[in-house]
Amino acid sequence: xxxxIEAPAIQPADGKVGKPRSLWSDAWHDLRRNPLFxxxxxxxFFLLTMAVFPxxxxxxxxxxxxxxxxxxxxxxxxxFFAEDWFGYDIQGRSIYARVVYGARASITVALVVTLLVxxxxxxxxxxxxxxxxxxxxxxSRVTDIFFGVPFxxxxxxxxxxxxxxxxxxxxxALAFLGWTQIARVARGSVLxxxxxxYVMAAKALGASTTRILLRHIMPNxxxxxxxxxxxALGGYISAEATLSFLGIGLxxxxxxxxxDISSGQEQLRNAAFVLIIPSVxxxxxxxxxxxxxxxxxxxxxxxxx
Numbered sequence: 001x002x003x004x005i006e007a008p009a010i011q012p013a014d015g016k017v018g019k020p021r022s023l024w025s026d027a028w029h030d031l032r033r034n035p036l037f038x039x040x041x042x043x044x045f046f047l048l049t050m051a052v053f054p055x056x057x058x059x060x061x062x063x064x065x066x067x068x069x070x071x072x073x074x075x076x077x078x079x080f081f082a083e084d085w086f087g088y089d090i091q092g093r094s095i096y097a098r099v100v101y102g103a104r105a106s107i108t109v110a111l112v113v114t115l116l117v118x119x120x121x122x123x124x125x126x127x128x129x130x131x132x133x134x135x136x137x138x139x140s141r142v143t144d145i146f147f148g149v150p151f152x153x154x155x156x157x158x159x160x161x162x163x164x165x166x167x168x169x170x171x172x173a174l175a176f177l178g179w180t181q182i183a184r185v186a187r188g189s190v191l192x193x194x195x196x197x198y199v200m201a202a203k204a205l206g207a208s209t210t211r212i213l214l215r216h217i218m219p220n221x222x223x224x225x226x227x228x229x230x231x232a233l234g235g236y237i238s239a240e241a242t243l244s245f246l247g248i249g250l251x252x253x254x255x256x257x258x259x260d261i262s263s264g265q266e267q268l269r270n271a272a273f274v275l276i277i278p279s280v281x282x283x284x285x286x287x288x289x290x291x292x293x294x295x296x297x298x299x300x301x302x303x304x305x
Contacts, residue, residue: 040292193217234287240256
């Protein structure tokens with residue numbers, strides 16, 4: 001009998017055999033080639049730069065008011081990046097300067113709330129999914145109670161109990177009510193992953209619960225959590241603007257898009273630009289984060305490839 005014939009190894013077209021990519025490297029490989037991700041990432045980078053370094057975009061003071069000369073002065077669309085580019089509001093303040101400086105408060109609220117709800121929701125979901133039993137029942141019922149509270153209505157109730165509603169009060173109010181969705185996603189992901197062979201092997205080798213959760217379960221369960229958190233971030237920007245519009249969120253002298261939308265509603269008929277311009281900024285920012293979340297979801301979910 002002759003020697004068995006071995007099938008030739010299949011090689012890439014360039015003749016190079018590379019190491020198999022992990023989930024994250026494979027996702028990054030797909031994201032770099034996704035126009036949706038590139039556009040949203042560039043837009044978010046621009047907004048973050050504007051929030052961190054507003055002085056790069058304007059030298060005007062967003063709180064300086066000149067009623068005598070700039071009362072509801074209309075925009076001058078040809079004066080790019082000038083103080084009067086977007087016109088002036090009812091107090092004679094530069095709308096362009098307030099749009100630039102308002103990005104800091106609105107984006108800060110969204111980013112910190114997202115970080116807090118991601119950490120809290122992931123911890124609750126991992127504990128409920130991994131331990132099961134009465135711990136799962138208790139944490140799931142607590143999650144259901146918070147999930148049953150309407151988000152905006154609950155935030156309104158919490159915020160009305162504070163006399164001063166600065167940035168951190170709004171952040172804590174939104175984070176207090178916003179962690180439930182991530183907790184549910186994390187729990188479902190952990191329930192699936194804890195049955196995997198590598199988790200069973202770690203238990204058989206005597207690995208501690210902390211090590212199993214942090215080294216084996218969390219890195220493999222975090223992908224859907226990141227997707228939900230990225231999409232939810234845009235929602236928190238919208239929530240902050242909504243609460244400020246209703247007069248319950250941030251208030252003067254804080255400069256934010258929501259505060260400007262609230263102060264501009266009275267001039268909708270005779271100076272609609274005062275309301276429309278900060279509203280457009282909120283819409284663009286929310287859309288950018290939703291686009292980013294969709295791109296990340298498509299890259300991390302093998303079923304969507």
